[in-house]
Amino acid sequence: MLILKCPYCGVDAEETELAAGGEAHLKRFGPGSSDDEFHDYLFMRENPKGVHFERWRHANGCGKWFHAARCTQTLEVFGTYSAQVTEPPQEIRDAITAKRPGWTWREFE
């Protein structure tokens, strides 16, 4: 029963208000992409023990999608931020570095 702050409406939302949306910062591949690219886009996902970036929707609230950076092992939340970015903002990365020096996730660090 996580609590995540919705960056749009500012509510500290209970998990019952939220819908999980899987891994964040996927890059969409459409027509013209290779089979491998499309396969990875559809099916390949990170499964880290530690720092992870996820999509959530404040479904039973303001309805907005947002991103959350958190630790899958300790459930520590490093921050939530807009869904309308293609990579974690610097302040989120800094917040993670302060707690988990040397972290990496996909191409981010």
Place this chain on the structure above:
Amino acid sequence: MSTRLASQGRLIDRSKTIEFTFNGKRMTGHAGDTLASALLANDQMMVGRSFKYHRPRGVVASGSEEPNALVGLNSGDRFEPNQRATTTELFSGLAAQSQNHWPNLEFDIGAVNTYLARWLPAGFYYKTFIHPKPFWKHVYEPFIRQSAGLGKAPDKELKDADTYEHFYFFCDVMVVGGGVAGLQAAKAAAASGAKVLLIEQNAHWGGRAPVDGGTIDGMEPGAWVEKTLAELQAMDNVTLRSRTMGSGVYDHGYALGYERINDHEPGNGAPRHRLWRIRAKQIVTATGAIERPLSFAGNDVPGVMLASAMRDYVVNWGVTPGQKVVVVTNNDDAYRTALALHDAGVEVVRVLDARSAGGGALMEEVRQKGIRVECGRAIAKVKGGKRVQKVSICAQNGVGGAQEEISADAVAMSGGWSPVVHLWSHCGGKLIWDDAQVHFRPDASRPPLGADGKGFVLPAGSANGAMGLGEGLADASAAGSAAAEAAGFPAKNVAAPEGVASDELPIEPVWLMPAQADVTLRMKSWLDYQNDVKVTDVQLAAREGYESVEHTKRYTTLGMATDQGKLSNINGLAMLADSLGAAIPDVGTTTFRPPYHPISMGAIGGEARGKVFQPIRQTPMHAWHERNGADFEPVGQWRRPYAFVRSGESVHDAVNREVKNTRENLGLLDASTLGKLVVKGPDAGKFLDMMYTNMMSNLKVGKCRYGLMCSENGFLIDDGVVARIDEDTWLCHTTTGGAERIHGHMEEWLQTEWWDWKVYVANVTEQFAQVAVVGPNARKVLEKLNAQAGSGMDLSAEALPFMEWRDGKIGDFDCRAYRISFSGELSYEIAVPASEGRAFWDALLEAGKEFGVMPYGTECLHIMRAEKGFIMIGDETDGTVIPQDLNMQWALSKKKEDFLGKRAHSRSHMADPDRWKLVGLETVDGSVLPDGAYALGEGVNANGQKNMIGRVTSTYYSATLDKGIAMGLVKHGPDRMGEVLEFPGTDGKTYKAKIVDQVFYDKEGAKQNV
């Protein structure tokens, strides 16, 4: 015998007598009794039989850890199995039945299992019942089912007569446990101004301290409890609840409390249980400790009891379980029981201290009372069937050669104390093994972590291994202050009260009594009473290679009963460690999972039952449907009429009548449930071109187009008619069940992928009532409404052609009329404001009388669409079907560079020519194919199963054609027209059906386009 004492009993009111029954026998107790104390007061030593061997069992504990005294409580719609006598407060009229015996408690057939014990060892389920194979179905499974589970399930025809509720609570500090540690922790936390919740599972406060003695700030513990409770009650920032158990601790400070509001006076009109859904910034677990049994032969004979429990029965309820008691221990605390018994006038025939040097001050005190204490001695065996009769005494360091046999009718045992670490552990708090105190206790350096990465649970008092009275109070006071500080309330300096109790000498670990007990003793030494797991079972598991405690648990069933091993786990894993030659901390514990103690299903459900289980969505015409024979079916959260059944008709008759009448005259369908999404904005056309497989941006204003939606995986997810309303507005119809899902789907793509596109989506499904006016007389009835009103929109084929829509008036109603058809008939779907829906429906029925109007339901809708070969999302599709499978390539735009699903359709298996494709199916004899039946192919697959080459997706009796019609997906289907396939049914018959065109009726579409 066990009996009520003349003195003692601080929790009972002897002036109030309460009548109750046990197995139909009338008994009496006092106000304040538990069922267990009242049974003991009535000399009811034996209260049930064990699970596997059906051995006689008696009360062994005094609290929620009780493994034996489980009863069926009450009857009829208030019957509940497996209720603990020790936590059941006595009330007038209570009726309890013992469990797990046949034909009765005193004489039980299943007790023969005890003589078969040699053949029912650990893992016997897995070993014994494998061969011979046919025995499983006819012999073993019925036997296991017969003997599986304690208690009886309530009658499935009866509904629980009680009500339950959920309650939300938010606080800074939650303290679990209302013993002296919990009270002090709450006091320390509250002093800082934090909002504090303190819950206690029992009806009374103070925990064990008033029984165990000593002084707090110079007062009797009971007096200190009263004073502190009064102080807390006077504070506005403190909420106190007794009869409320801390059930579980979950992520980010979520906790569940289980309040038993009226179990002690059922039927008083209040909800029975209340589930507290708590969010606490910090949680203090002052949950106390539980005494461990000792493992000696016959430690399960009724009358053998935990020493602390026996002390509770004497002091709290004025009951003694025996007249001649043997106390056996490996620590000093059990001497308190000897003293309590002696003070109450009960003879303590012997204290056996397994430690060769014995105990400290408490032992001396006992000796001074003239009680015989023997050190380095042990119980070899307790003799007696349904109650203790004799105790054989031996040296602890031996094999159990008995040196003396004495008469006794009760045994008080203590194997030491284990902190209740469940709530600490639920969310990841770690434990350490304390060698000196011989138990696991919380490792304060590794607490469960909250959202900020810091600990949010603090253990306090004996739950933290601070076992002495003074030590526990100091620890709890510090924990309370620390919790408040962590919750953002700077600590006030709260002086911990001074607790004074007798000094105690260290415990010595005793995992088997006597230490070298031979096998005949070990196989009568119980570890888990409820599941009948013995010392020899764990030793056998170790010999057979079970090294993991989690595996041993499942193999032996140790700790898997309803008490979840509260008494047995530590003894069991110590025995496993011993057998493996490993250290106890290296073996570790099994996982602690919520709830701490079983909670009722009613409390979990709360108010969500019956009509409020989930909201039911109703259209504006629902009340009319209810009054006119509607046979409802659930579609999503809607209730839609399946058919309108007239008196004397079967549902099937009604459906056939509706089909024929709609094709021949005039039918009305309440289509209000269809999803209606408005998509608007400068980029709406571009967006819909991504959402739908076909082109929507080039749709002309005033026109409609049927569209398909795929997921990014390429699979069909929805379909419906899209109307272009104006230059930047489209209205998308979705399936009834799909409106919210498709709305969410659109929002997801707009918010997370194309967030710079200027598009809004609004779900206006409930803003409109929609009626499909269908049949050859459809235009006539609408024109009649216009004629009656003197004006209205032109509904002619020229003014409103097929697949177009118009806004305007029909009769007195503002409406939007769509010329679309899902039936193949002349059809108008007319949307009016929801508030006008019922009036419009009524007007159509009235005006339609002369045209033979009849409402029709969803089954008629389905049959008519199947007659026309139209697909239905959820019938022809199941999440694995792509448009190409349904021969709908015409709906896949070739002009568009991209749409959701386009890339996926070119993946190799999506383009595989062997995919099953949609065809019509017609049985050779006109019968109806079974739904979901598979078509047989040639040969068998790798598992030896017959190969399948297709399946039925929709199948109906067509009243129009008077025969069965069906659609199905068949391998190479469209290339096999005329071929006859075999479909085995679950009824044992094989159905033969010919592959035909999927359009069975009006192939040219002449009827809808008039």
